[in-house]
Amino acid sequence: MKKRKKQKKKQMNMAILSVTYLFVAVFLGMMFYICHYSVTHQQELINNSYNGRQQMLIAKNVRGKIYGGGGEILAQTITDENGNEERSYPYGNLFAHTVGYSTHGRAGVEALGNYYLIHSNAPLSEKVSNDVEGIKYPGDDVYTTLDVNLQEVANHAMGIYRGAIIVSEPSTGKILAMVSKPDYDPNQIEELWDGLVKDTESGILLNRATQGLYPPGSTFKILTALEYMKENPDTYRNYQFQCGGSFTSGTDRINCYHGQSHGSVNFSSSFAKSCNASFANIGLQLDKAKFADTLEELLFNEELPLEIIHNNSHVEVNQDSTDGDMMQVSIGQGTTGMTPMHLNMITNAIANEGTLMKPYIVDRVENSTGTVIKQFSPSSYKRLISQQEAESLKELMRGVVEEGTARKLKGLSYTAAGKTGSAEYNSIKEDSHAWFTGFAPADNPQISVTIIIEGAGSGGDFAVPIARRIFDAYFETR
């Protein structure tokens, strides 16, 4: 009898013990969740406009400065003797889209670095003396990767055209310059705001470098060529095509730029001369499912690993794509839309042996005395293409400079590689956006540029010279 009771107690204790362990496990899970959530979402939570704490921090700390890579002040807050604060941008229009603005919402680095700019890690002694004087604490300063000289060159080279330029470092992902036109003077954002918002036609507030979705035109042949090489690794070098200035399949017809006939071309000269007819022919030979997979791997229809406000590129390739669709897609026309930033990222992956480094623009955060609060370092996003594929594409892009549409970059002190594009955006007129994307030096890429000039004409004539001026400026100082 007693034994049975003992037995009963033992079983009951097992049940109690298991419930105890269950609750302890659930609590440990919840504690981990809370810690993890609060650490990973800290910035997002503070930046939410419904969070009143932001206003509290702004009232307590003077918004920090934004610096260029060489220590130039790109944005600062000036307080007059009455305590009125004004945000000043010494370079005016030059960094309009890149550094952005901080009233009427936020854009650019002002938005990216907001969390740091409104916090103050000033030393305690400084805070104490500020308390005594009754002035606000200095917010932390954000140092960017931006090169003011390159930004000026790129901005100047763009002239009166609309479009975008991105200059970056393939091996690190650092953004050195980012221009989007038309632009505005952020010093006058208060007065300009109403007009800018109403103006839907020119889209001045749009950062075309990351948000503009353009037809990629012939620059997309990088992707078509990549897919053809992937599907025919042993035979693509034997490819031959006879170009008569156009290619017809059924009722669909693709013309070469300005109807030019390229004659007999192989794989690499089709690419170098940007022969539409030949690439339409290649497009018809591709496996639609595999092509769709490749494009997805290269971040089409996907979220870009980019913290700056951006749009995602879209392309339509699937089993239902008709021959006509495939021909259009292969030469970067049709419904495809791509941001210059995305093209720059693909270019960087090719230059960096296939691995994409995450693009970044904030290099570090320092407090008012120059102590580094947070240092951002290059981080690889992932391998987009194999090293072998990167090497082959680089070779093709070298060909474009040596004997193709980007010959204006040939014979310089550095060896460049790239791809031009002339994207038709109007089915009635023959107007085209001028594209160029490329890097230099080809054997050890240090810099890449991606350029789009809206409605200028051919990439070779209008975009390549701008690339040259940027490359020149970059290598001059090194």
Next chain:
Amino acid sequence: MELYITEISKYVIALLMALYAYESFAVFRFREEERRGGIYTRQNLLMLAVHFSCFMVICFETGDISYLFFYIFQQIVLFATAVLFHMIYPETNRLIVNNMCMLLSIGFVILTRLSYEKAVKQFVIVAVSIAVAMVIPFFIHKLKFLKKLKWFYALAGIGALGIVLILGAYTYGSKISYSIGGITFQPSEFVKIIFVFFVASALHESTGFLDVFTTAVIAGVHVIILVVSKDLGSALIFFVVYVLMVFVATKNPLYLLAGAAGGSGAAVIAYRVFSHVQVRVQAWKDPWSEIDSAGYQITQSLFAIGSGGWFGMGLFEGTPESIPFVEADFIFSAVAEELGILFAMCMILVCISCFVMFMDISMRLHDSFYRLIAFGLGVTYIFQVFLTIGGGSKFIPLTGVTLPLISYGGSSVLTTLIMFSIIEGLCMIKEEEQEELTITKKRGKKAVIEDGPAMKKARKKRGKSRENEESDEVIE
């Protein structure tokens, strides 16, 4: 100067709290209460230090010295509780009293920061409640007929809940309270205790299917009344407590499965039938898309939790008052914001420490009625902590229950203090049981000395039972 003190004290407070949390688990290294004395003294000192540092910061931040008087009153009450409890009932467990005082002091600090008026009101309620709680261990220990009042508990529980349903006033969409003479009661809080007593008295002797079935019907009535009153949090607590108590009483995991299945079914039906359940679930799944309306509370709570960092903004440096009902349902978020995530985690650890001690006491009790009570109250406590912290941090959907001992609310704190005191009463019963056991053992030894042929048979029998006792203790 002030800034130095407030900044440094942030780290000091977090460190002291971490040490306290450590001590509240270090206790479990020793089996006997006598060997834990040093730990308890250190706990008392740490508690004093945390409480003092927090109020020092409050005084500096507000520049108002009158907070100091309020602090002194609090300190006297808390210290007296810790000391007196031990003096009046030397056989009780001191960890439970210490943790209780620690959690109360955190509650005082954060309520003082949120609303001085409410903090004072809460302080008065706590002082009275402690006085009430002081006598409870005595009654639990002495009143042996408690286990025979099964039907009384059932009627009292259902009656109290039913009256609120019929006569109660709506507070924020739920019918959960009524007022007598200007004092507002929230009976569902007290009924939690009565309910545990009901289940324990119904199942402590026999656990046949019929017993389980009748209790299930009674428990179901409780839950349904609460659901109709829209007090979902309490309904969930009653349900979980019932299922787990049945599992422990019957030792049959099948009841656990049945409970889980029934609970899931009921949850699905509740989701389909009640629009307020849908609203809550929606606000949990994606509060950001309804940040203006249903998701407002939870997103404001997340802002608070996310803004403090490891060491917090410091008292009076954050804006926890932007969360609606922060002092009741979202007190955890206020603690996390101003005292830091680290402090908040340590606070959770202290709650877990209480729960583990409750379970330990439950497992050591021999009488299954008392052991079910200890278990049931422990689960009631920890599950409520889980609901409120999990709800405020978007770990689970929000149910709107208070954080015991810390949140503002008279019924809640009184109920929790009674619960803790009942456990202390059970502790005394446990000690008594153990004494009885050792007496039996000593008698056994005596028998061995007086060895004689007539005793042979009896010795054999006793020896066997002694063996069992020993093996049982090893398992413990």
